[in-house]
Amino acid sequence: MNKGEVMELFKRGELGAARAKLSAELQVCDDYRAWLALARELKTMDSNALLALGTIPSRVALLGGATLEMIADPLRLALAAAGFAAELLVTGYNQFLFEMLNAESQTVLFAPQLAILVLSPYNIPEWPSPQDDRAKLEEIIERNCAFFLDPCRVLHDRTGCDIILNNFHPLPVRSWGNLSAKLAFAPENFLLRLNLAVGERAPSYVHINDVAGLSNQMGLDRWFDSRYWYVAKQPIAYGCLAEYARNTASIVSALLGRSRKCLIVDLDNTLWGGVIGDDGIEGIELGEGSPVGEAYKAFQTYLLELKRRGVLLAVCSKNDPAVAELPFSQHPEMVLKREDFVAFRANWLPKSENVRAIASELGIGLDACVFVDDNPAERAEVGQAILEIAIPEMSDEPAEYPRILDSGRYFEIVSLTAEDRRRTETYHQRQTATEIRASATDLSAYLRSLQMRAIVRPFEEIYMDRIVQLNNKTNQFNLTTHRLTASQMRCMASDPTYVTLTVRLQDRFGDLGLVSVFYAKVEGSTMTIEGWLMSCRVLNRSVEQLLANEVVKVARERHVAEIVGVYIPTERNGMVKSLYLDLGFMPSGEKDDHVYWRLPVEEAKTCETFIETGGL
Amino acid sequence: MNTHPEIWNKLREILADILGVEDIDLQPETTAKNIPGWDSISHIQIMISIEKAFSFRFRTGELSQLENVGQLVERIGRRVAGNE
Numbered sequence: 001m002n003k004g005e006v007m008e009l010f011k012r013g014e015l016g017a018a019r020a021k022l023s024a025e026l027q028v029c030d031d032y033r034a035w036l037a038l039a040r041e042l043k044t045m046d047s048n049a050l051l052a053l054g055t056i057p058s059r060v061a062l063l064g065g066a067t068l069e070m071i072a073d074p075l076r077l078a079l080a081a082a083g084f085a086a087e088l089l090v091t092g093y094n095q096f097l098f099e100m101l102n103a104e105s106q107t108v109l110f111a112p113q114l115a116i117l118v119l120s121p122y123n124i125p126e127w128p129s130p131q132d133d134r135a136k137l138e139e140i141i142e143r144n145c146a147f148f149l150d151p152c153r154v155l156h157d158r159t160g161c162d163i164i165l166n167n168f169h170p171l172p173v174r175s176w177g178n179l180s181a182k183l184a185f186a187p188e189n190f191l192l193r194l195n196l197a198v199g200e201r202a203p204s205y206v207h208i209n210d211v212a213g214l215s216n217q218m219g220l221d222r223w224f225d226s227r228y229w230y231v232a233k234q235p236i237a238y239g240c241l242a243e244y245a246r247n248t249a250s251i252v253s254a255l256l257g258r259s260r261k262c263l264i265v266d267l268d269n270t271l272w273g274g275v276i277g278d279d280g281i282e283g284i285e286l287g288e289g290s291p292v293g294e295a296y297k298a299f300q301t302y303l304l305e306l307k308r309r310g311v312l313l314a315v316c317s318k319n320d321p322a323v324a325e326l327p328f329s330q331h332p333e334m335v336l337k338r339e340d341f342v343a344f345r346a347n348w349l350p351k352s353e354n355v356r357a358i359a360s361e362l363g364i365g366l367d368a369c370v371f372v373d374d375n376p377a378e379r380a381e382v383g384q385a386i387l388e389i390a391i392p393e394m395s396d397e398p399a400e401y402p403r404i405l406d407s408g409r410y411f412e413i414v415s416l417t418a419e420d421r422r423r424t425e426t427y428h429q430r431q432t433a434t435e436i437r438a439s440a441t442d443l444s445a446y447l448r449s450l451q452m453r454a455i456v457r458p459f460e461e462i463y464m465d466r467i468v469q470l471n472n473k474t475n476q477f478n479l480t481t482h483r484l485t486a487s488q489m490r491c492m493a494s495d496p497t498y499v500t501l502t503v504r505l506q507d508r509f510g511d512l513g514l515v516s517v518f519y520a521k522v523e524g525s526t527m528t529i530e531g532w533l534m535s536c537r538v539l540n541r542s543v544e545q546l547l548a549n550e551v552v553k554v555a556r557e558r559h560v561a562e563i564v565g566v567y568i569p570t571e572r573n574g575m576v577k578s579l580y581l582d583l584g585f586m587p588s589g590e591k592d593d594h595v596y597w598r599l600p601v602e603e604a605k606t607c608e609t610f611i612e613t614g615g616l
Numbered sequence: 617m618n619t620h621p622e623i624w625n626k627l628r629e630i631l632a633d634i635l636g637v638e639d640i641d642l643q644p645e646t647t648a649k650n651i652p653g654w655d656s657i658s659h660i661q662i663m664i665s666i667e668k669a670f671s672f673r674f675r676t677g678e679l680s681q682l683e684n685v686g687q688l689v690e691r692i693g694r695r696v697a698g699n700e
Binding site: 031032033034036037040041044067069070227228230231232234238239 | 630633634635636656657660661664665668673674675676679680
């Protein structure tokens with residue numbers, strides 16, 4: 001690991017660059033000693049170094065049926081690299097039940113946003129015996145699930161925290177041999193069933209850290225070293241702690257909306273073997289018939305799977321545009337089609353410029369992008385120009401491409417929403433709409449031509465995943481950028497002092513889904529808008545005007561005299577700087593980075609909107 | 617101290633990485649108690665770092681029962697030489 005460079009950047013106060021470097025180094029280093037040495041050096045230089053590297057404050061409790069001190073520093077590093085200023089509470093060996101169930105435990109008093117529970121098969125209280133029938137087996141599985149999930153519910157009810165619970169790695173021995181695959185009571189077989197049951201019964205605030213899958217990927221003999229279990233109650237061997245920390249940090253990233261959204265890929269020697277401009281459609285290697293061609297086809301298939309779960313795909317290639325399109329229209333083995341991509345840049349400009357253009361075209365941040373290119377020089381050019389972007393170290397071996405990209409865990413999600421499944425389609429609709437707008441001279445005629453209809457409703461459970469996702473992922477049209485967990489947002493929905501609203505929108509091109517989220521607290525005769533954000537794909541559609549009208553309506557119903565708007569500037573939300581002014585609010589002073597606006601409800605005027613309400 | 621100079625050097629590096637003690641006065645009779653920061657947690661971290669640096673595995677019994685640094689170096693030396 002290149003500690004020196006991370007330390008040097010940190011010393012110079014270039015925290016963003018230090019974090020980017022740290023993230024890149026941790027991604028490829030599995031040496032536990034190197035991780036510890038880096039954590040120690042950073043802490044020696046500045047006791048708050050690991051907090052200073054992150055920008056998003058978070059409170060994380062570490063609990064478990066294992067010794068947790070050895071996991072703490074790797075976890076701190078991985079969380080810092082992911083952008084979190086995580087305050088970590090490390091609790092005692094095997095204290096997890098007490099910590100979760102006792103109303104005054106240090107965990108409860110710590111009020112974590114997130115609890116990470118480290119468990120191993122040795123924490124399972126009840127195992128079946130050979131004489132147990134299927135019904136008895138099911139009972140044992142139920143009781144074991146309750147043993148782990150009930151305390152999660154108690155802790156969640158008390159603190160509102162989300163919980164990351166790991167499932168169980170397989171046992172190191174197979175006492176029933178191969179027959180265990182057929183015997184439901186055999187311990188190895190039972191563990192598989194228990195893992196499935198815990199995953200199925202886990203409520204929305206419990207997120208599974210798939211240690212069963214991770215130990216399988218790493219190899220169980222590497223994952224579990226029984227000597228260290230006996231000596232130090234360490235359920236994860238030291239050579240695997242880095243991987244465990246990276247995996248856990250990726251779940252935290254997904255929970256707090258820091259996962260990436262868009263994959264920008266090169267074409268030549270990335271999606272197919274060879275150079276289309278030199279080798280021609282007959283000459284490039286792709287598809288069945290050649291081993292290398294099969295490897296590229298497998299990579300395309302992997303990218304298609306990512307697209308299906310909501311990752312946006314974009315092309316950035318140094319090519320003649322017409323030539324770059326050729327394989328998409330003419331090569332029979334192309335798995336990816338032209339319409340699978342939401343942006344397509346083939347030209348001779350520096351790739352960093354194209355990457356910036358793609359992010360801006362899609363209305364997403366550069367920190368939401370991943371850049372994949374087989375050429376180290378291109379990766380270096382983009383990496384130097386754009387710190388926030390993630391750039392996996394692709395090898396020159398296409399058979400490894402899917403695994404290299406997969407191991408970066410860039411696109412981790414904690415739930416799947418309907419919007420995820422049709423995201424590419426939605427971006428295409430937005431582009432068509434943008435093109436129509438470019439040709440229309442009269443904006444209001446254009447907006448009317450969209451025939452937009454909206455439903456405005458409070459937060460509803462069925463949309464909760466999407467509400468949380470939008471709240472945590474929106475950077476630009478976001479007045480306060482408060483990142484909240486699902487639990488916090490549910491509390492708000494059921495709190496009578498809160499007004500919560502969402503907007504679902506449809507136009508003649510299709511259903512745009514849930515596109516805007518609003519929450520405000522009513523105290524006495526004042527309603528303070530704590531959060532207001534909107535998906536950028538519906539910018540300039542008069543959704544904000546529609547919502548403002550609804551807010552005034554609600555304010556009147558609740559006898560509110562004054563609405564207070566808050567704007568907290570960030571690097572990204574400049575576009576809503578004057579939103580409240582545009583909606584008729586009056587300036588009301590500034591304090592601690594907060595800019596305040598007020599609107600006496602009596603003086604509120606109806607804003608012009610081109611959207612009909614009620615019934616999609 | 618005269619035997620296994622390369623082991624002593626690597627051990628110093630490991631202690632520097634894990635404990636942050638650079639100019640440590642490491643003698644054969646030095647025990648964990650004499651070195652600030654060498655507690656039960658860092659002891660395990662030191663042991664696994666030794667295993668990785670010298671490519672062998674301690675026995676379970678050895679992980680917690682070592683009297684002093686001299687004995688530790690002797691043990692490493694024997695294991696590295698394949699005499700045990």
